[in-house]
Amino acid sequence: MTARQVLVVDDEIGIRELLRDILQDEGYQVRLAENAAEARTWRQQARPDLVLLDIWMPDCDGITLLKEWGNSGLLTMPVVMMSGHGTIDTAVEATRIGAFDFLEKPIALQKLLKTVNAALKHGEQLPRSDMNLLNLGKSPVISELRQRLEQVANLRSALLLIGAKGSGLELCARFLHQPGTPWLELSETERLASAPLELLEHASDGLIFIPEVAELNKTEQKGLLLMLSKAEKYDVRVICGTARALPQLVQEGTFDSNLLQALSITTVSVPALEDHREDIPDLARSMVTLMVETGEAAYREFDIAALNALRNADWPGNLAQLDSVIRNLVQTSLGEKITLADVNRVIGQFAQMHLDNAGHTAATSLAIDLDQPLREARDDFERLYFEHHIAKAGNNMSKVAENVHLERTHLYRKLKQLGVKTK
Known part of the structure; x- marks a missing residue:
């Protein structure tokens, strides 16, 4: 079995080496960092099983580093704070941020080993890092996204997340999920049609996430509408995502207008x-x-x-x-x-x-005979233009119409005129 790895962060060389010697004698693998910068580097390159972190360091105090790891989703290992002149307030603050325990220097041997052992057992229960909303960045648009999600976090109404495919809708839904409660992601949606209330019972006190609500058929949409009407009774938060223009789907008759109205009460846009x-x-x-x-x-x-x-x-x-x-x-x-x-x-x-x-290369996409009459050259260009957008949208004609800014009826008429096949 691989030895547990402990990272010791302290600016006093005597303390670092003493802790290293003690922990190595107990069979642990020990890494040393004399300041926060070195600790950041170690944490970036690996996940230690435990961190012993001094509060008072010259470049950055331990509390600030602890917050930094917590805010970036990297506080997935137990951290024990150390201080030679700590206060109760400091210990409480460290624990609130996410520290497992607090040790006062000089540290008694038995107290150290007991705390290290308890922290490592606790660490076995902690989740490993995963992509989450905190990883998305610190830009103004992401900060605003987090603020909006925090603002709607305690609402019990349905939430519609609107954003391009792959932009992080699930990360936003997981940001609103309360740890220790059920999480149910409906990638296979047939049960919405057959047993929507059973889904609510299964996710009671938790959250149900539907990645793309526009893909539901009419029967599943009715099941979702029933689920939304009963969700509060089961204390379930229902979050739906979409990359489609739902009002346009309502106009086309493929999406229930009552469902759109229910989902439109609370919406948040997720930036690309x-x-x-x-x-x-x-x-x-x-x-x-x-x-x-x-x-x-x-x-x-x-x-x-x-x-x-x-x-x-x-x-x-x-x-x-x-x-x-x-x-x-x-x-x-x-x-x-x-x-x-x-x-x-x-x-x-x-x-x-x-x-x-997409079925062609850049060279062929520009292969238009410029010596032919204008009408024929324009038709060739439009044919390539629509073929590009159809491939880009994966034959989703609603998306094509949205991207090229044409009514869907006009789009089909144009494609027929140009001899462009949609399948």
């Missing part, structure tokens, strides 16, 4: 990745840290040019696409650091895949 590009470097680092923590890969750093390239790239697939690129970079880059050349290589591969999936 392009709306908070400044967060991409931190997102990339967070994704690597999560891979390290789950044992998927060894830690890799990005150079500045690589991070700039990621920030400036196009991300039509939002967080899901970024995550795929980061995983590819970590697993296939050859150097010690991930470089600009690595980013260009991987993004270029993904771009080529996208073009291939």
Whole structure:
């Protein structure tokens, strides 16, 4: 069995080495950090089983570092605070933020070992890091998103999250989920039609999340409407997501107007990745840290040019696409650091895949005979234009109509005229 790893953070070399010697004699693997900067580096590269963290350090106090880990979703290991002149208020504050315990210096040997043992047992119950809303960044639009979600957190009405596919709707729903209560994600929605009240019983006192409400058929929509009317009785919060224009679906007769009215009481828009590009470097680092923590890969750093390239790239697939690129970079880059050349290589591969999936390359998409009459050249261009948008929307004609700003009837008429097939 691998030895438990303990990170000791203290600016006094004598205390660091004494704690190291004691803990190594007990069979623990010990890492040392003399300040908060070194502790950040260790935490970024691995998840220790326990951190012994001094409160008073010259570069950054331990309470601030504890808050920092908590706010970034990295407080997934037990932390025991240490201080030679702590107060009750400081201990209470540390515990409130998330510290497991508080030790006063000088630390008695038996007290140290007892606390370390208890903290490690507690750590076995803690969840490992996972992508969450705190990882999305610190930009103004993400800060505003968190504020809106916090504002509606205690409401019991249904919530509709509106955002592009892959933009993080599930992260927002999980942000509102209370720990220790049921979480039910309905990716298979047939039971909405057959047993909506059984779903409420199953999720009593918890939360039900429906990733894409626009995909429900008419019977499932009626079941969801019944569920919403009874949810308060079961103390269940129902959160639905959509990347579609629901009012347009109502006009087309494919979505229930009463259901739209019920869902429209509380809505929150989730920004696409392009709306908070400044967060991409931190997102990339967070994704690597999560891979390290789950044992998927060894830690890799990005150079500045690589991070700039990621920030400036196009991300039509939002967080899901970024995550795929980061995983590819970590697993296939050859150097010690991930470089600009690595980013260009991987993004270029993904771009080529996208073009291939669309059924043509950039070269063929521009292959229009400019010597032919204007009418024929215009028809060729429009044909390529609509084929591009149909492929981009995955043959979702409602989405195509929305993207090209045409009424759906006019769109079908135009496609028929140009001989463009939709399937």
